[in-house]
Each structure stands twice: as structure tokens, then as C-alpha cells.
Amino acid sequence: xPVREKKPLLxxxxxxxxxxxxxxxxxxxxxxxxxxxxxxxxxxxxAKQLRALKPDLLYCSALWRARExxxxxxxxxxxxIKADARLNELGFGRWEGKTAGQLTAEGDRIxxxxxxxxxxxPPGGETLKHFEAxxxxxxxxxxxxxxxxxVIVSHGGPIKLIIFRLLGLPFKSLWSLRLxxxxxxxxxxxxxxSQLMKLNDTAHLDKAS
Numbered sequence: 001x002p003v004r005e006k007k008p009l010l011x012x013x014x015x016x017x018x019x020x021x022x023x024x025x026x027x028x029x030x031x032x033x034x035x036x037x038x039x040x041x042x043x044x045x046x047a048k049q050l051r052a053l054k055p056d057l058l059y060c061s062a063l064w065r066a067r068e069x070x071x072x073x074x075x076x077x078x079x080x081i082k083a084d085a086r087l088n089e090l091g092f093g094r095w096e097g098k099t100a101g102q103l104t105a106e107g108d109r110i111x112x113x114x115x116x117x118x119x120x121x122p123p124g125g126e127t128l129k130h131f132e133a134x135x136x137x138x139x140x141x142x143x144x145x146x147x148x149x150x151v152i153v154s155h156g157g158p159i160k161l162i163i164f165r166l167l168g169l170p171f172k173s174l175w176s177l178r179l180x181x182x183x184x185x186x187x188x189x190x191x192x193x194s195q196l197m198k199l200n201d202t203a204h205l206d207k208a209s
Contacts, residue, residue, distance in 0.1 A: 006191060007148055008148075008188050008189060008190045009142065009143070009145070009147075009148055009149075009150065009188070009189040010053075010148065010149045010150070010186060010187075010188055010189075010197075011142070011150055011152060011162070011166075011186065011187045011188075011189060012050060012053055012055060012149065012150065012151045012152065012184060012185075012186055013152050013154065013159045013162065013163070013184070013185040013186070013187065014046055014050070014069065014070075014073070014151060014152065014153045014154070014182070014183070014184055014185075015153075015154065015155060015156055015159060015179045015180065015181055015182060015183050016035070016039070016043075016061075016063075016065040016066045016068075016069040016153060016154070016155060016181065016182070017035045017036075017038075017039030017040060017041075017042040017043040017046070017065070017068075017069045017181050017182045018035065018036050018038050018039035018042055018181040018182070019033040019034060019035055019036060019039055019065050019181075020033065020034075020036060021033050021097070022039075022181050023036070024099060025099050025100065026096075026097055026098060026099050027092040027095040027096050027097065027098055027099075027122075028065075028089060028092075028096065028155075029089050029090060029091045029092035029093070029095070029096045029122075029125065029126075030063070030088065030089065030091040030092075030096070030126075031096045031097065032063055032064050032065075033064070033065050034064055034065060034068065035065055035068050035069065039065075039068075039069075039181065039182070040068070040072075042181055042182035042205055043068065043069040043071075043072040043073075043182055044072050045182065045204045045205055045207065046069070046072070046073065046182045046184060046204055046205075047072035047073045047075065047076035047077070048076060048204065049184060049201075049204040050073050050076060050077055050151055050184070051076040051077050053149060053151075054077075054149060055077055055079065055147075055149040055150060055151045056079075056147045056148065056149050056150070057079065057082070057145065057147035057149070057150045057151070058070060058073060058074055058077065058079040058080070058081055058082060058150075058151045058153070059081075059082045059083075059084050059087060059150065059151070059152045059153070059154075060081055060082070060083055060084070060087065060152070060153035060154065061083070061084070061085070061087040061088045061089070061153065061154045061155060061158070062083045062084065062085040062087070062088055063088050063089065063155070065155075066087070066153050066154055066155065067081065067083060067153075069153050069182065070151075070153040073151055073153060077151070079151075084138065085134075086134040086135065086137060086138040087138065087152065087153075087154040087155075087158050088154075088155070088158070089154075089155035089156070089157050089158065090122070090125070090126050090128075090131045090157040090158075091122070091125040091126035091131075092122040092125045092126075093122045093123050093124030093125025093126070094122070094123045094124040094125070095111070095122050095123070095125065096125075100115075110122070110123055115175070117171065117172035117173070117174060117175060118172075119171060128171075131157070131161070132161065135158055135161045135162060135165065136165060138162075139162060139165055139166070142189075143189070156179045159179055159185060160174060160177050160179065162187075163177065163185070163187060163196065166187055166189060166194035167187075167194055167196060177199065177200070178200055179200050180200055180202050182202070182204075182205060183200045183201060183202050184198065184201045184202075184204070185198055185199050185200060185201065186198040186201075
């Protein structure tokens with residue numbers, strides 16, 4: 001009798017919609033910002049695309065901008081939200097509320113190291129070691145899940161790190177990926193390897209404009 005192959009896991013990674021701080025390109029981190037009116041419109045458009053993918057589980061960050069985005073997905077897909085603080089953005093400490101231009105003008109040496117892709121911790125913020133540990137813990141739980149199509153509504157940092165871990169990419173590649181607000185990224189996870197199927201898909205936002 002032939003052995004049936006295990007069905008792969010599809011991860012549908014959604015960045016939260018626009019906030020006032022994403023408009024200004026400010027570091028948000030653990031600061032609990034809310035969606036703008038346009039951000040809610042983006043979240044609604046993303047939810048329509050998610051419904052077509054027929055997910056069977058929905059996770060989101062515990063931060064409000066992600067939870068609010070996830071509410072639209074939950075309503076569209078008929079799913080309950082499973083909030084998980086492991087999906088929260090990296091805590092940027094004293095950088096939160098500041099723009100890259102401000103940090104550059106201040107001559108922040110730690111920020112310059114960060115921009116070179118070096119492993120450095122934001123001053124007064126969360127350590128990368130802790131950040132990576134919680135994301136790795138979450139990925140392990142995903143691999144044990146019986147669900148096969150999982151939506152994860154989170155933030156730029158956690159989504160990138162999930163991708164890097166699954167694809168075996170180095171941390172220095174952090175700046176090589178762009179994730180826009182309300183973008184959808186898809187990764188198929190097989191037992192031995194993972195494949196990036198879509199990255200930073202925002203076509204649904206064009207239709208909603």
C-alpha cells in the first residue's frame with residue numbers, strides 16, 4: 001500500500017494596515033498604535049483576498065494594529081482570532097517614535113550598525129536573542145499544528161524573521177525584503193524545506209483604491 005505524502009502547510013503572512021507612524025516611517029515596535037481610516041480600508045481589502053485562500057486558522061500579534069487588521073480577516077473567513085504575543089514587533093526601545101532620518105541626524109552609532117545588518121540590540125529595547133527565541137518557539141508550534149492553511153497577521157520584523165528561519169537565510173538579509181502595510185506573503189512549508197510562493201503582494205490594495 002503506497003504511503004500518502006503529508007500535505008504541506010501554507011502560511012499566509014499579513015502585515016498590519018497603515019498607521020499614522022507607518023505614514024511617517026517611524027519605528028513603532030511595542031508602541032500600541034492604531035490603524036488609520038486608510039489602514040482599515042487596506043485591512044478590509046486584504047481580508048477579501050484571504051477569504052479566497054480558505055484558511056482554517058488565524059493568528060495575530062497582541063498589538064492593536066495587528067488585532068484590528070485581523071478582525072477584518074476573521075469576519076471574512078469565519079475564523080476566531082488567536083492572539084499571540086510572540087508575534088509582536090521587536091521592541092525598539094528609545095528608537096520608538098523616531099524616524100531613520102532623526103536617528104541618522106543624531107549620529108546614533110548603534111543605528112548605523114543596525115543599518116549594516118549587524119546583530120545589534122536597539123538601545124533600551126528588546127534583545128535580538130529574545131526576539132528570535134519567541135519567533136522560533138512560534139514556528140515550532142506551527143509545525144505541530146493540524147491546520148494546513150494558517151493566516152498570521154503581524155509586523156514587518158516577525159514576518160521577515162519567520163521567512164528567514166524557514167528559508168535558512170542569514171539575519172543580514174533583513175534589509176533585502178520589503179513588506180508594505182496590509183501586504184500578503186505566502187510560504188509553503190514541507191517537512192524537509194520551505195518555498196516562498198509570494199512576497200509583499202499588494203495587488204488587492206490597487207483594486208480597493
